[in-house]
Amino acid sequence: MAIGSTRTAGLALALGVVLAVGASMLFPGGPIVDGVDQTDFGAAVGALADNPEIAHATTLVVIVGMLLHAYGFLALFALGRGQQGLMGLGLRFGLILSIFAWGIFAISQGKRILVIHLMQRADVAETADMRDFFETAALTSHTEMIGLLIGFMVIFPFATMLVGLGLAPRFEGLDLLKAACYGFIAIGALALVNFAYAMFISPGEPESHLLIHNLLSLIGSICLVIVGIGMYRGRSELVPDAT
Structure with a gap:
């Protein structure tokens, strides 16, 4: 039962990553469709307005991808049972x-x-007044959305490092799965440094820091796919003991 549940969760995790990354690439204003500087909020909102159907569809796919991420990670929660330190509570x-x-x-x-x-x-x-009202409301909502994304960027490094530190010791040999777990640790540390640098040293240059964060997130997504495939294949290190 544990292996079957882990296989399903692993498939969900890998599929969720593919959906989220693929849809993010197709976001209007992103790298493929009407690309704009995402730190220019007005231009970013304009790109969404010019491609509403694609924007709605890709956004919904990303949300589904995030739900699949969460479902996949829930299957790993039992791995900490009976363990101490980073392999347990960590x-x-x-x-x-x-x-x-x-x-x-x-x-x-x-x-x-x-x-x-x-x-x-x-x-x-x-009327022109109503148009201005909706455009202003959209820009305000977009700014609030960025605030939520910054909240994600704050938590992301700590979560990623802890997962890597908790999973890596479960693997004895150095294989692709253990490398992915070490990748989590490195990505989390680099993301934390990048975020701190952007906040305290060069707050006026967000473009380069956003690019670095996106690159780290992409590499982290690859690591998640590797872990998801490992779960699907029933790797013993990723399957909780049956009770």
């Missing part, structure tokens, strides 16, 4: 933080749906 706390962070990310995408809707309302507004 791993469980990291999993909880990860699911919480993904929840924040999913909520931010709900905010994005509101932004798109408000811009659609602006396009059909009967």
Whole structure:
């Protein structure tokens, strides 16, 4: 039963990563569709307004991907049973933080749906005043969405490091799965340094720090796929003991 549940969760985790990353690449204003500087909030909102159907669809897919992420990680929660230190409470706390962070990310995408809707309302507004009202509301909602994403960026490094520190000692040899767990540790540490540098040393240059964060997130997503495949294959290190 434990192996069957882990296989299902592993498939959900890997599929969730593929859906979330793929849809993020297709976001209007992203790297493929009408790319703009995401630190220019007005341009970012404009890209969503110009492609509302794609924006709605990709946003919904990302939300589904985040839910699948959480489902996959829930299967790892029992690994900390009976363990001490980072392999026990540390791993469980990291999993909880990860699911919480993904929840924040999913909520931010709900905010994005509101932004798109408000811009659609602006396009059909009967008066210039109503159009200005909806556009201003959309820009305000977009700014609030960025605040939620920053909250995700704060939690992400700690969650990632704790999961890596909790999983890595379970593997005896150095294989791809253990390398992915060490990858979590390195990615979390680098993301924390990048965020702190952006906040305290160069707050006026967010573009480069956002690029670094996105790159680290992409590498972390690859590590998640590796772990998901390992769960699907029933690797003993990722399957909780049956009780």
